[in-house]
Structures are given as structure tokens and as C-alpha cells.
Amino acid sequence: MSGHASFEPTNKIVKWFEDRLPVLGLAHASFVAFPTPRNLNYWWTFGGILFFFLLVQIITGIILAMHYVPHEALAFDSTEHILRDVNYGWLLRYLHSNGASMFFLAVYIHIFRGLYYGSFKGPREILWIIGVVIYVLMMAAGFLGYVLPWGQMSFWAATVITNLFSAFPIVGEPIVQWLWGGFSVGQPTLNRFFSFHYLVPLLLYVFVILHVWALHVVGNNNPTGVSVKKDQDTLPFHPYYTIKDSYAIVAFLLIYFWFVFFNPNQLGHPDNYIPADALVTPPHIVPEWYFLPFYAILRAVPDKLGGVLLMFGALAVLAVLPWLDRSKARSLTYRPLMKGFFWIFAVDAVLLGWLGSQPAEGIFVTLSRLATAYYFAHFLIILPLVSKFEVPRPRPASIMDAVLEKSGDADEAKS
Ligand code: HEM
Structure with missing residues (x-):
């Protein structure tokens, strides 16, 4: 294109x-x-917002790394030193920690946009799969970064998550010791996590370039899901979408700055202001909010290996999505039944997130099991069946028709 x-x-x-x-x-x-469909709505601005946050994270991260010390006796204090002594260190740190949350908020909206409008379907399968790889790398970067301040949550999150690998028979234990660089989470672990926390975002950058490259080969999807006719249906990217994306970035910044300047610790856990202590386990070990749905899936299964496999399965199922949905229509606008299931799935995902923040006991475990079962049923049963049997509503012949019909100019649309 x-x-x-x-x-x-x-x-x-x-x-x-x-x-x-x-x-x-x-x-x-x-x-x-770049020819861009003329009917893109604001949900299409999140790719630009994500690009912006990747830059924010890399720039603030590079400067933070100049003051941070990856040593178990100094890491916590160096983080405090950044907050208290470094010029605008508080700003840098809060931009970076809240930037991670904003990055995930934006990526969840971006993914759900893709699910709703069928952007994962052909010919965008590779674009989507690269997206899933990006998401996994983002999670790795988020997890590694959270360990660095070396507070109680950092230490115990690292312990719990690395320990998951011990669930695999035979190779499990050696893998965990290899990850730790010893027999428990300690200095070698912190050092390598710091090294990888620096490396992963650069890898992320490479995959984002591939993602945008793939996008530019197949072109954007659009709210109707109908393939574009290049001349009548598109506009040049600049100035139309540079302006729209910039506007959306500024609007999103308002939410970001509300956190950074007014509630910088709202999304963090207070225990992470207690220095790491291998002898005191916190009563509840809770990950950052963006991992909570997966944490709920992990704990829904009584068996450790089962939980780990299911958690990775929850990610893997996203990668095969293009082959699970066989409907000819891309956008759910024309698929009322699947649209209903989409919203039930969205509620299920939020429910899983909330359950991940609750203690793994009583009713919360039962609900987690039900919500986990529904998560997989959505992708593996509901989506393939509904896409096979649901007859989509009539779709416009072109996006030009759809735009004119919406604005009431139906006659012109037909002519
Ligand atoms: C650092 C993270 C990411 C960046 C910077 C990024 C960037 C972009 C950009 C600039 C676009 C074009 C504008 C738009 O459609 O919003 C786009 C489109 C797309 N992205 Fe991403 N993306 C990221 C993560 C993801 C993830 C995690 C997924 C899915 C798992 C994904 C799936 C897609 C798809 C399917 C499209 C095509 C959308 C369409 O045209 O309908 N992206 N991305």
C-alpha cells in the first residue's frame, strides 16, 4: 500500500x-x-498513544537508570534517593511507574478495539500475532521493572512468579535456580532483572517497527470492517490523522497527569515502600493491576502446573484467534449475537481482574474458576460456533456508503 x-x-x-x-x-x-480509511473513530488513536508511551518509558527509564543502583543493599535506598534528592527525580519516577500503567490501559483498549472490529482477521493475522508478542514483552518488561525498587512486593512477586517454573517436572527446579542465579531471589537475580528490564523495551521497539510495517502492508481495518477502495475511501494520514492522534494523546495525558501529579501511588501497593525482607512474607502478595486477570486464572486451579499452563494458555489462545473466528463479517457492528458475547467477555475479563486482587479463598476461588472457564469457553466454544451459525446483518458495499448513510445522505450513497 x-x-x-x-x-x-x-x-x-x-x-x-x-x-x-x-x-x-x-x-x-x-x-x-499513507492512505488511511476516512471513517476511523477515536478507538484507532490508541496505536499512536501506545507509541507515545513507549517513548516516554524509554526516555524516563534511561534517565532513572543513571541514578538507580541494582544492588540488594542499595536498590531500595537509591529509589528513595531518586524521589527525594535527584532534581525532578520524583517526576521521573512517577512518570515511569504511572507510565507503565497508562501503557497497559492503552494496550487493553487497543486489544479490545481489535477484538470488537475484527482487526485480527485476514489479512491482518501476522499484524495481530506480532501484537500478541508485543503484549507478552510488555508484561515481561512490567514484571522485571516492578522488582527493581526492591520493596516487599518486588521481592515476593519475584519469588512467586519465578517459582512458577518449578511446577514443570524435571526441568522446573534447574530453570528456577538458573533464573535466580542462586538458591533464592537475591543479588544475582536483581542484577539480571535490571539488565533484562533495559533490554526488553528495546526488543519491544523492534517488534513495534515490525507491527507498523505489517500494518502498512495490509492497511488499516475500519469500523465497518469492509475492505477499503483505495481512492474513494481513504485520506492521507497527514494532516487528518496526525491531528486526530495528537488530540487523543493530549486527552490521554490528562488522565496520566492526574495520577502523576495528584495520586502518584494510587496504582501501587503500599508494601512496596517497605524494604525487601526474605524473612517476612506479606499477608497478600498482589501483582500490579494489569496482571490481575492472569493471576486469577493462575490461582483458579488447585494444581500448580495446571494453573501455570492455563495462565500461559490464556495468552496463547489470543495468538490463534484469527483461526477461531470464521465469520465473513469483521466488525461486530453487523453481528448482534457476537456483539452480546463480546460484552459478556469484557465483563468476565474485568471480573477476573477484580478476583485476582482478592484473597484466594472461599467464594473468590469458586468465582475465579467460573470466570476462567468462561474466558476459555468464549474463545474455544462460543466464538467458533457463533461465527459459524450467525448470519451477519447486511454490510455496506463500501465505507463511503456507510459514512453517507450515517449522515442521512442515503441517495448519494446509492448513486
Ligand atoms: C507497544 C505496543 C503497541 C504499539 C505501539 C502499537 C501500535 C499500533 C499502531 C500505531 C497501529 C495503527 C493505529 C491503530 O490502529 O491504532 C496499530 C494497529 C493495530 N494493532 Fe497495535 N500496537 C501495539 C500493541 C498491540 C497489541 C498488543 C495488539 C494485539 C494483541 C495489537 C494489534 C493491532 C492490530 C490488530 C492493529 C490493526 C488495527 C486496525 O487497523 O484495525 N497492537 N498498532
Whole structure:
């Protein structure tokens, strides 16, 4: 879809350079002339918002790393030192810790947008799968980063999560010791987690480039799900969507800044302001909010290995989604029955999140089991069956028709 044709430099030096390495032409084709469906709504601005937050995390992270010390005797104090002594250190740290939450909030909206409008369906399967890889890398980065302040939650989260691997027979124990670099979470663990916390976002960056590349090969989906006719249905990305994305980023910043400046510790756990202590286990070990649905799935199963497999299965099922939904219609706008199930699934996901924050006992365990069963039933039973039998409502012939029909100009739409 993207060609370089429309970029013709007038400046001689630029032209000389372009003839040898056409990067400006590539950037122009990708971010200026890129034909974008004219009916994209605000749910399509979250890719841009995510890109913005990736940059925020990398920039604030690099500066934090200049002051942070990955040593078990100094890590906690160096984090306090950043908050109290480093110029604008409090700002850097709160931008970074709340930035992680905003990044996940945005990615969840981005994923649910994809689920609703069928953006995972052909020809966007690879784009979607790269997205799932990005999501897994984001989780790895979030987990590794949370360990670094070396508070009680950091230490015990690291202990619980690394210990999960011990559930695998034979190889389990050696893997855990290899992850720890010893026989318990300690100095070697902290050091390697710091190293990987720096590395993973750079990998993330590589996958984001692949993601956007794949997007530019197949083009955007749109709210109707109908394939675009290039000339009548699209607009150049700039200025139409650069403006819309910028507006959305600023609106999203308001939520971000509300946390950073008014409630910077709202999303964290108070126990993480207690230095790590291997001899005192906190009463409830709770991960960050964005891991809670998976934590609920993990604890829903009485068997440790079963829980671990189910938790990874909950991610893996997302990767095969393009082959589970066989409906010809992409957008749920034209699939009333599946739309209903989509909203039940959304409620189920939120319920799992809430259950993940509760103690694993009594009614919470029962509810977690039901919600976990529904999570898998949604993807493995409901989606394939409904997509096979539901007859979608008539779809517009083109997105131009859909836009004009909505604005009441139906006659023009038909002509
Ligand atoms: C760092 C994280 C990510 C970044 C920076 C990113 C970036 C983008 C951008 C810029 C777009 C085009 C604009 C838009 O549709 O919003 C996009 C589209 C898309 N992304 Fe992502 N993305 C990320 C994570 C994910 C994840 C985790 C998934 C799914 C698991 C995903 C799936 C998709 C799909 C399917 C599209 C095509 C949407 C359509 O045209 O309907 N992305 N992404």
C-alpha cells in the first residue's frame, strides 16, 4: 500500500541523499501520504498513544537508570534517593511507574478495539500475532521493572512468579535456580532483572517497527470492517490523522497527569515502600493491576502446573484467534449475537481482574474458576460456533456508503 512515488525532493542535497538512501521517501509514504480509511473513530488513536508511551518509558527509564543502583543493599535506598534528592527525580519516577500503567490501559483498549472490529482477521493475522508478542514483552518488561525498587512486593512477586517454573517436572527446579542465579531471589537475580528490564523495551521497539510495517502492508481495518477502495475511501494520514492522534494523546495525558501529579501511588501497593525482607512474607502478595486477570486464572486451579499452563494458555489462545473466528463479517457492528458475547467477555475479563486482587479463598476461588472457564469457553466454544451459525446483518458495499448513510445522505450513497 505504501509507495514512495509522491515524495519528490526539491533541495539538491536532499535529492542526492534520497537517491542513495530513500529514508525520507519511506517516512513520507508511511506517515504522510499513507492512505488511511476516512471513517476511523477515536478507538484507532490508541496505536499512536501506545507509541507515545513507549517513548516516554524509554526516555524516563534511561534517565532513572543513571541514578538507580541494582544492588540488594542499595536498590531500595537509591529509589528513595531518586524521589527525594535527584532534581525532578520524583517526576521521573512517577512518570515511569504511572507510565507503565497508562501503557497497559492503552494496550487493553487497543486489544479490545481489535477484538470488537475484527482487526485480527485476514489479512491482518501476522499484524495481530506480532501484537500478541508485543503484549507478552510488555508484561515481561512490567514484571522485571516492578522488582527493581526492591520493596516487599518486588521481592515476593519475584519469588512467586519465578517459582512458577518449578511446577514443570524435571526441568522446573534447574530453570528456577538458573533464573535466580542462586538458591533464592537475591543479588544475582536483581542484577539480571535490571539488565533484562533495559533490554526488553528495546526488543519491544523492534517488534513495534515490525507491527507498523505489517500494518502498512495490509492497511488499516475500519469500523465497518469492509475492505477499503483505495481512492474513494481513504485520506492521507497527514494532516487528518496526525491531528486526530495528537488530540487523543493530549486527552490521554490528562488522565496520566492526574495520577502523576495528584495520586502518584494510587496504582501501587503500599508494601512496596517497605524494604525487601526474605524473612517476612506479606499477608497478600498482589501483582500490579494489569496482571490481575492472569493471576486469577493462575490461582483458579488447585494444581500448580495446571494453573501455570492455563495462565500461559490464556495468552496463547489470543495468538490463534484469527483461526477461531470464521465469520465473513469483521466488525461486530453487523453481528448482534457476537456483539452480546463480546460484552459478556469484557465483563468476565474485568471480573477476573477484580478476583485476582482478592484473597484466594472461599467464594473468590469458586468465582475465579467460573470466570476462567468462561474466558476459555468464549474463545474455544462460543466464538467458533457463533461465527459459524450467525448470519451477519447486511454490510455496506463500501465505507463511503456507510459514512453517507450515517449522515442521512442515503441517495448519494446509492448513486
Ligand atoms: C507497544 C505496543 C503497541 C504499539 C505501539 C502499537 C501500535 C499500533 C499502531 C500505531 C497501529 C495503527 C493505529 C491503530 O490502529 O491504532 C496499530 C494497529 C493495530 N494493532 Fe497495535 N500496537 C501495539 C500493541 C498491540 C497489541 C498488543 C495488539 C494485539 C494483541 C495489537 C494489534 C493491532 C492490530 C490488530 C492493529 C490493526 C488495527 C486496525 O487497523 O484495525 N497492537 N498498532
